[in-house]
Amino acid sequence: MSLFPAYSEPNDEDKGEVPPLAADFGNTQWLENNSFTIKEQHLKPTKRDSVLSSANDCRQDFPTYSIISSGDSSEESLHEYNRKKTKRSKKSKDGAEKSIPTPTLEFAGNEEFYVDKGKAKQYNTIKTLHKPACPRYKVYRTKPLGMMYTSDNKSKSKRYFQCKETKEEICRTQIYPLEENEYTTQMGQLNRKTMESWRELQPWLDLIELQDRNPYKWSRLRVSEKQLDYIQKALHYHPRNENLYRKYIDIVRATYPSHDVTKMLESLLSKDPYCLTLWEAQIMTTQGTMARCTVPDVLRLYQRCMKKMYASQRPEESASQTTDSVMIHLFHNCAIFLRQAGLYEQFFAVIKLALELNVVNTKNFSGDLQPRPEDELTLVEYEELILQSGLPMNEIWLRIETLRQGFNFLPFPGDGSKCSDPQRIVFNEDVCHYVYPLKSKENSFRLLLIIVKLLKIPFIQTNCLMAQLEGDSDAVEEILAICLKRNYALPIEHNNEHDEFLRGICELSKELAVSPTFLSNTVAHELYSRCLKNFLINCAASYEGVDERKRLTFLLLWCRFERLLLIFENLTKKVTPEFIKNGQSRFKSLLKQKINRNAFHLYVDFALYEIESNSKSETIENIFKNIISSYKQEDNLASELCHVYVTYAEVLIGWGKNEEASQLLSAYSLGLEFDSNAEPLKNPRKLAALKLLHNKLEDNINIEKHVDIMVLEQHLIPDYTISLLKAFTLLQHTLEQKQEALAYLDKLLLIFHKNSKNERHNFLREQIYELYSVLLQIPGGNNNASHTFIMKRIFTALEEYPHNLSLLQKWGTLTSIPWYKLKAGFLKLGPSITSIILLIALARFRYLKPFLFSTNISEFEFVSIPDFQHNETVIRQRILNLFKFLIPSNASTNQGFFVYQNFTTLQRNGLFWRCYLRCLSDQSTSFETSKKCLLTALDECPWSKALYLDGATYVPQELSNLQDLVIEKQLRIYALPEELEILRED
Numbered sequence: 001m002s003l004f005p006a007y008s009e010p011n012d013e014d015k016g017e018v019p020p021l022a023a024d025f026g027n028t029q030w031l032e033n034n035s036f037t038i039k040e041q042h043l044k045p046t047k048r049d050s051v052l053s054s055a056n057d058c059r060q061d062f063p064t065y066s067i068i069s070s071g072d073s074s075e076e077s078l079h080e081y082n083r084k085k086t087k088r089s090k091k092s093k094d095g096a097e098k099s100i101p102t103p104t105l106e107f108a109g110n111e112e113f114y115v116d117k118g119k120a121k122q123y124n125t126i127k128t129l130h131k132p133a134c135p136r137y138k139v140y141r142t143k144p145l146g147m148m149y150t151s152d153n154k155s156k157s158k159r160y161f162q163c164k165e166t167k168e169e170i171c172r173t174q175i176y177p178l179e180e181n182e183y184t185t186q187m188g189q190l191n192r193k194t195m196e197s198w199r200e201l202q203p204w205l206d207l208i209e210l211q212d213r214n215p216y217k218w219s220r221l222r223v224s225e226k227q228l229d230y231i232q233k234a235l236h237y238h239p240r241n242e243n244l245y246r247k248y249i250d251i252v253r254a255t256y257p258s259h260d261v262t263k264m265l266e267s268l269l270s271k272d273p274y275c276l277t278l279w280e281a282q283i284m285t286t287q288g289t290m291a292r293c294t295v296p297d298v299l300r301l302y303q304r305c306m307k308k309m310y311a312s313q314r315p316e317e318s319a320s321q322t323t324d325s326v327m328i329h330l331f332h333n334c335a336i337f338l339r340q341a342g343l344y345e346q347f348f349a350v351i352k353l354a355l356e357l358n359v360v361n362t363k364n365f366s367g368d369l370q371p372r373p374e375d376e377l378t379l380v381e382y383e384e385l386i387l388q389s390g391l392p393m394n395e396i397w398l399r400i401e402t403l404r405q406g407f408n409f410l411p412f413p414g415d416g417s418k419c420s421d422p423q424r425i426v427f428n429e430d431v432c433h434y435v436y437p438l439k440s441k442e443n444s445f446r447l448l449l450i451i452v453k454l455l456k457i458p459f460i461q462t463n464c465l466m467a468q469l470e471g472d473s474d475a476v477e478e479i480l481a482i483c484l485k486r487n488y489a490l491p492i493e494h495n496n497e498h499d500e501f502l503r504g505i506c507e508l509s510k511e512l513a514v515s516p517t518f519l520s521n522t523v524a525h526e527l528y529s530r531c532l533k534n535f536l537i538n539c540a541a542s543y544e545g546v547d548e549r550k551r552l553t554f555l556l557l558w559c560r561f562e563r564l565l566l567i568f569e570n571l572t573k574k575v576t577p578e579f580i581k582n583g584q585s586r587f588k589s590l591l592k593q594k595i596n597r598n599a600f601h602l603y604v605d606f607a608l609y610e611i612e613s614n615s616k617s618e619t620i621e622n623i624f625k626n627i628i629s630s631y632k633q634e635d636n637l638a639s640e641l642c643h644v645y646v647t648y649a650e651v652l653i654g655w656g657k658n659e660e661a662s663q664l665l666s667a668y669s670l671g672l673e674f675d676s677n678a679e680p681l682k683n684p685r686k687l688a689a690l691k692l693l694h695n696k697l698e699d700n701i702n703i704e705k706h707v708d709i710m711v712l713e714q715h716l717i718p719d720y721t722i723s724l725l726k727a728f729t730l731l732q733h734t735l736e737q738k739q740e741a742l743a744y745l746d747k748l749l750l751i752f753h754k755n756s757k758n759e760r761h762n763f764l765r766e767q768i769y770e771l772y773s774v775l776l777q778i779p780g781g782n783n784n785a786s787h788t789f790i791m792k793r794i795f796t797a798l799e800e801y802p803h804n805l806s807l808l809q810k811w812g813t814l815t816s817i818p819w820y821k822l823k824a825g826f827l828k829l830g831p832s833i834t835s836i837i838l839l840i841a842l843a844r845f846r847y848l849k850p851f852l853f854s855t856n857i858s859e860f861e862f863v864s865i866p867d868f869q870h871n872e873t874v875i876r877q878r879i880l881n882l883f884k885f886l887i888p889s890n891a892s893t894n895q896g897f898f899v900y901q902n903f904t905t906l907q908r909n910g911l912f913w914r915c916y917l918r919c920l921s922d923q924s925t926s927f928e929t930s931k932k933c934l935l936t937a938l939d940e941c942p943w944s945k946a947l948y949l950d951g952a953t954y955v956p957q958e959l960s961n962l963q964d965l966v967i968e969k970q971l972r973i974y975a976l977p978e979e980l981e982i983l984r985e986d
Contacts, residue, residue, distance in 0.1 A: 175212050175213055176213070177213050177214060177215045178213045178214070178215055179215060180215045183210070183213065183214055183215050186210055187207075187210065190203055190206055190207040190210060191207070194207060194233075194234075198237045199237065201234070201238055201241065201243065201244075204230065204233075204234035204237075204238070204244070205243065205244075205247070207230055208227050208230050208231060208234075208247055211223050211226050211227050211230070212227075220254070220255060221255060224251050224252070224254070224255040224256075227247075227251050228248065228251060228252070231244055231247055231248050231251075239272075240272050240275060242277055245268075245275065245277045245278060246277060248268070249265075249277070249278075249281040252264050252265075253281075253285070258285055258286075258289040258291065258292055259292070261285050262282065262285055262286070262292075265278055265281055265282045265285065266282070269282065273308050274308060274309065274311075274312040276305075276309065276326055276329075276330075279301075279304075279305040279308070279309070280305075280333075282301060282305075283298065283301045283302065283305065283333075284908075286298055286301055287301075287337065287942075287943055288908060288940070288941070288942070288943075289942070290938060290939050290942045293942040293943055293969060294968075294969050294970050295341055295343070295943075295969065295970040295971060296970060298337060298943070299334075299337075299433075299434070302330070302333075302334045302337075302433075302434060303433040303434065305330060306327065306330050306331075306334075306433070306434060306436060307433070309323070309326050309327065309330065310323075310327060310436045323439060324438045324439055324440055324443040325443075327436050327438065328438070328443065328446060328447055328450060329470065331350075331354065331434070331435065331436075331447070331450075332450050332454070332470050334350070334434045335347060335350055335351070335434075335454050336454065336473060336474075337943060338350065339454065340474060340910060340941075340943055340944050340945065340946070341943050341944075341945055341969075341971045341972060342405065342945035342971050342972030342973075343971075343972045344405070344408075344409040344410075344516070344972070345408075345409070345410070345411040345412075345423065345424050345425075345426045345972075346411075346426055346430065346431055347454075348369055348409065348410055348411055349411050349426040349427075349428070349430070349431045350431045350434055350435055351369075351451055351454070351455075352365065352366065352369055353428055353431055353432065353435045354435045354447065354451070355448075355451075357435060357436075357437045357438075358437060358438050358441070358443075358444045358447055359444055359448065359542050360441075360542060360546065361541065361542040361544070362538075362542065364534075364538045364541060365535070365538050368531065368534040368535065368538060369410060369531070369535075370410060370411075370413050371407075371408070371410045371412065371413075375407055375524075375527060376407075378407070378524075379403065379404065379407040379408070379524075382403055382523065383400055383403065383404075383983075386399050386400055386403070387400075387980075387983055387984050393977070393980070393981075393984075394952065394956050394959045396980055396984070397952075397959070397963075397975055397977060397980055398949065398952050398953065400974070400975045400980065401949065401973070401974050401975045402515050402522075402523075402949070403515075403523060403524070404974035404975060405515045405516065405972075405974055406515035406516050406517075406522060406523055406524035406525075406527075406528070407524050407527065408421070408424060408974065409515075409516040409528070410531075411424060411425065411426040412424040412425050421974070423972065445547075445550055445712060445713070446468070446469075446712055448539055448554075449469055449712060450469055450470060452535075452536070452539075452557065453469055453470070453473070453478070455532055455535065456475040456477040456478065456517065456518070457477075457532055457536075457557070457561060458477055458478050458479070458480040458481035458484075458564065459481055459484075459557055459560060459561075459716070460478065460481055461481050461482075461484065461485055461804070461805045461806065462715065462763075462766055462767075462801070462803075462804055462805075463766060463800075463801035463802065463803040463804045464715060464759065464762055464763050464766055464801075465712075465715040465716075466803045467803075468712060468715070471803075472803075472832055472833050472834060472909070474833070474909050474910045474911040474944070474946075475514075475911075476508070476509045476512040476513060476837065476911060477509060477513065477517060477518070477519065479505065479509065479805075479834055479837050479838075480505070480506070480509060480564060480568065481564075481805055482502065482505065482805040482806075482808070482809055483502050483505075483506075483564060483567045483568070483571070484560055484563065484564055484567075485805050485806040485809065486498070487650065487774050487806075488608075488611065488647070488650040488651045488653075488654045489649075489650040489651075489653040489654050489730065489774060489778055490654060490774070490777060490778060491654060491656070491778075491779060492654065492655075494777065495654070497813065498809070498813060499571065500845060501809070501812065501813055501841065501842070501845045502567075502571055503571045503572070504841040504842075504844045504845045505837070505838070505841045506568055506571045506572055507572075507844075508837065508840060508841050508844075510572070511918065512911065512914060512915065512918070514946045514949075516528040518532060518565065519568065520565075520568065520569065520572070520574060521572075529565065532561065533558060533561065533562075536554050536555075536557050536558040536561065537554075537555075537558060539554040540552075540553075540554035540555045540558070544595070549713050549717065550713055552599060552601065552602075552713075552717065553713045553716050553717060555590070555596070555599070555602060556601055556602070556605065556716060556717065557716070558590075559587070559590075559602060559605035559606070559609070560605065562583055562586065562587065562609065563605065563608060563609050563612055565583070566579070566580065566583055566609065566612050566613060567612055570612065580613045583609065583613070584609070584610075584613070587606045587609060588606075590602065591603065591606060598637065599640075600627055600631075600637065600640035600641065600643070600644050601640055601643065601717065601718060603623065603626075603627045603644075604627070604643060604644055604647050606623065607620055607623040607624060607647070607651075608647075610623065611651065617655065620651065621648075621676075624644060624647075624648040624651075625674075627644050628641070628644060628645070628648075628673075628674060629673075638720070639718070639719075639720035639723065640718075641668075642668070642720060642723040642724060642727060643718040643723045645664060645665065645668040645727060646723050646726045646727050646730070648664060649661040649664050649665050649727070649730050650726075650730070652664065653730065653733075653734070653778070658733075658734045658780070659680070659734070660676060661730065661734050662686060662731065662734035662735065663676070663680055663681055665689070665693075665727055665730060665731040665734070666681050666685065666686045666689035666690075666731065667681075667689075668727065669689035669690070669692045669693040669696075669727075669731070670685070670688070670689045670692065683735075686731075686735060687735070689731070690728070690731055690732065690735065693724070693727060693728045693731060694728060696724060697721075697724045697725060697728050700720070700721050700724055701721070701748070701751065704721055704752075704760065704761075704764060705751065707760050708758045708759070708760055708761075709759075709760065710759035710760040710763055714763070715763065719763075719764075719767070721764065722764070722767045722771075725748075725767075725768070725771065726771060728741075728744075729741040729744070729745065729771060729775060732744075733775065733778060733780070738775065738778075738780075741775060742772065742775060742776075745768055745771065745772050745775070748764075748768050749765065749768055749769075752764050752765045752768070754800060755800075765800070766797075766800075766801045766804060769797035769800070769801065769804075769807065770797075770804070770806050770807065772793060772797070773790075773793065773794050773797065773806070773807060773810050776789075776790045776793065777790070777810070787814070787816040790814070791811075791814055791816070791817060794807060794810050794811050794814070795811065795825055798811060798825070798829055799828075799829065802829035802830055802832070802835075803832065803834065805834075808826075808834065808835070808838055809838075811825060811826075812826075812838050812839075812841075812842045819843075819846065819878065822839075822842065823839060823878075823882065826838065826839055827885075831886055831906050832906070833906065833909050833911055833912055836882070836886075836906075836912060836915060837911075837915070839879075839882060840879055840882075840915060840919075843875045843878050843879055844875055873924075876919065876922060876924065879919045880919060880920070883915075883916045883919065886906065886912075887907070887916075887936075907940050908940060908941060909941070910937075910941045910944035910946055910947050913933070913936075913937030913940065913941060913944075913947060914937075914946060914947060914950050916933055916937070917930065917933050917934060917937060917947075917950055917951075917954055918950070918954070920933055920954075921953075921954035921955075925954075927955065927957070930954050930955050931955050931958065934947070934950075934951045934954070934955050934958070938951070938965070942965075942969060943969065943971070945966065945971045945972065948962045948965065948966050948971070960977075963977060
């Protein structure tokens with residue numbers, strides 16, 4: 001017998017039917033294997049009778065399965081089956097022969113299971129299971145105090161996966177094509193409107209935008225040509241229209257190469273030579289293109305532009321204000337370009353010439369903006385150490401280049417024969433084309449503040465002031481102004497947590513700082529710090545006897561800069577007693593001057609400096625008490641005195657002395673002398689003081705309703721109305737009336753309207769939002785607000801003022817918000833370099849926070865912890881995802897063009913690319929990825945020398961190519977490779 005049943009011998013009953021060949025084949029002996037003899041199994045054919053009998057047996061054992069093979073247990077189908085069975089039995093006489101054949105069952109009735117192969121089609125119509133099959137998920141939480149109880153509960157409970165959140169697009173709007181009929185209809189309507197009402201601009205703009213939604217598969221070039229054709233027609237009816245010019249510039253930049261864009265813009269400039277928008281586009285076309293960007297070409301365009309714009313002056317007073325604003329704007333852009341290109345000698349020469357032309361007393365500026373001979377000797381000593389260190393040549397070049405840039409940032413004065421580097425010699429004739437005198441001397445104060453910003457002194461903290469002073473820049477030092485926005489009314493534990501966040505910002509600033517800088521991690525930072533301090537003192541001296549408030553403004557900037565240096569040293573844990581002592585002596589020498597004895601704001605800043613230096617509380621309180629006791633009844637000091645009381649009260653509340661703060665503010669309102677040892681005032685007297693303070697504040701608010709003038713110094717000097725408001729709300733807080741204080745602030749927000757054109761009202765509204773966020777986070781009082789309420793109020797304020805550093809800090813340090821909501825909040829405000837820096841610092845702060853407070857482990861063990869390494873990986877990936885979102889990969893497509901428009905300003909910022917390159921270049925780096933990022937960055941910002949230096953650090957194999965590019969673009973290079981080879985051999 002064969003091993004397989006198919007080859008076994010058939011039964012005797014079927015032998016006659018088998019062919020002879022098959023029979024002979026079955027008798028062959030060679031198929032038999034004696035080692036594996038198997039008994040023959042005779043397979044009997046299944047007969048119909050046996051099938052019926054077995055089926056009947058199955059019916060007896062399994063009636064349901066035999067009657068209804070599909071397994072349906074409903075009574076309806078059962079009766080229907082019986083009815084049909086009866087009809088069939090009546091019609092057939094011999095049922096065994098003519099009956100419907102019964103399906104062969106695959107089981108004999110003895111099995112323990114049943115396989116149902118018949119499908120039930122009625123189940124196809126069931127969409128959901130009945131209610132008891134869906135478990136209900138209910139989570140009950142107790143609502144915190146301060147949360148509003150609403151009745152808008154969900155009417156129907158749903159499973160968690162059925163609740164779909166509405167996804168809001170962040171800064172990315174895709175444009176979808178229309179249907180052909182709809183497109184044709186809209187085209188006809190807009191064409192008719194432009195013909196009938198050609199004086200209206202909006203139909204023309206709608207017609208231009210409609211071309212991007214065409215239903216045809218047109219190329220980008222064809223769509224752009226149609227749009228440009230419509231713009232030319234619109235310019236015929238609306239000449240010199242800024243909106244049409246901007247549309248034209250955006251379209252030609254996205255469609256044509258740079259040399260074609262230059263020709264097209266030149267044709268427009270020949271028709272309208274005094275349009276600033278066209279000139280800026282022409283400058284950026286050359287400056288922002290790798291193939292065309294060279295320093296002389298860009299400066300030549302700035303020279304032509306400033307000459308044309310200065311020639312367009314009009315004798316009217318309003319026109320002079322506009323012309324001065326344009327010239328200051330162009331001066332700022334030109335100086336920024338010189339600084340980013342590394343041309344610090346020309347940069348400081350331009351600043352000196354601008355001061356000589358527009359500031360009255362400039363006798364001290366020239367002496368303080370010159371290098372000293374002793375600094376040259378220090379530089380030579382450092383260079384010899386580097387050359388003798390035995391480092392590779394690329395590292396030697398990078399270090400000496402950075403070192404010389406930190407020392408030799410000032411132009412060399414006097415005889416050029418004594419200077420070995422001819423590029424350090426700059427004459428006024430070399431830079432006179434980029435500086436023009438202002439027509440109105442009132443604008444010189446704004447020019448000085450812009451110069452202070454160009455020198456990388458961080459002082460801009462509010463959105464309103466940033467809008468006045470040219471917005472963001474690529475200097476990472478500017479974000480350190482967030483360290484000055486500390487509110488001393490918050491408890492020490494809250495401030496400690498904020499200090500950890502600020503420490504992350506300081507560490508990131510140290511990594512991204514470019515020499516020359518005042519940050520203490522770089523060599524020669526003392527030279528630059530001394531230069532900045534002297535500059536602020538000289539600015540204040542230039543207004544001595546001319547304008548006291550402007551003089552006080554620059555002295556306050558000097559005090560805040562000194563305090564910032566101390567905060568930076570504290571956060572980086574490098575502060576020394578000698579550093580604190582030197583700062584205190586400089587403060588005291590300033591306050592001893594006769595002209596500053598009644599400047600209470602300076603004394604308050606000195607007290608804050610003592611707080612940051614961790615002086616004793618008695619010393620700090622004595623400073624405030626001495627200021628209050630020296631006050632004389634003069635109206636011009638009422639604002640300063642109010643600021644003294646408010647700051648003192650904030651410090652006391654931060655120390656947990658609410659009762660003393662209440663006594664202090666009540667004494668101020670009642671006009672009494674404050675004595676901490678005297679008998680405390682009772683509650684009726686405090687309520688009377690609160691009423692008096694409220695009346696005084698209401699009188700001020702009624703005056704502010706009709707004020708629409710806001711000068712620049714008001715942004716920097718403490719405001720009297722805001723100080724009164726702080727005193728009133730803090731007194732309410734100490735009297736357990738925090739809910740009433742918040743309600744009063746809501747009332748003021750309704751008085752000073754949103755999006756008002758009144759600059760004064762916008763300033764007050766922003767300050768009210770800051771105070772609101774502080775009150776929400778001060779513990780105690782009769783109102784404990786929920787985290788959701790705090791989050792909504794802060795984000796509402798940020799939507800109006802997205803560049804306010806205090807609000808940005810409070811949003812970033814809300815620990816109850818998950819990361820994705822935190823990041824989405826920053827990006828919804830509009831992408832800015834400040835938001836990017838804060839997000840990077842927050843990513844580090846959130847994941848390294850558990851390790852930051854661990855002080856019992858060594859540095860080696862700290863790095864080897866697996867959780868720490870995992871968190872570093874998470875930080876890196878989240879930062880990379882942020883940059884991948886901000887850099888659209890499809891900028892060449894139709895939809896990507898509009899995405900690209902939103903991020904053009906950010907991508908033209910060299911600091912943005914430096915952050916991305918630094919994040920890529922870590923232990924998990926790929927040189928190809930870093931090289932690709934570097935090439936993209938240089939294509940966007942070919943004039944930024946800091947990018948070339950970072951490229952030499954993170955992509956060292958491209959050092960020679962980067963050096964050639966620096967020389968080709970005529971950027972500033974201090975150390976030539978050939979020179980270093982000779983010096984190292986010597």
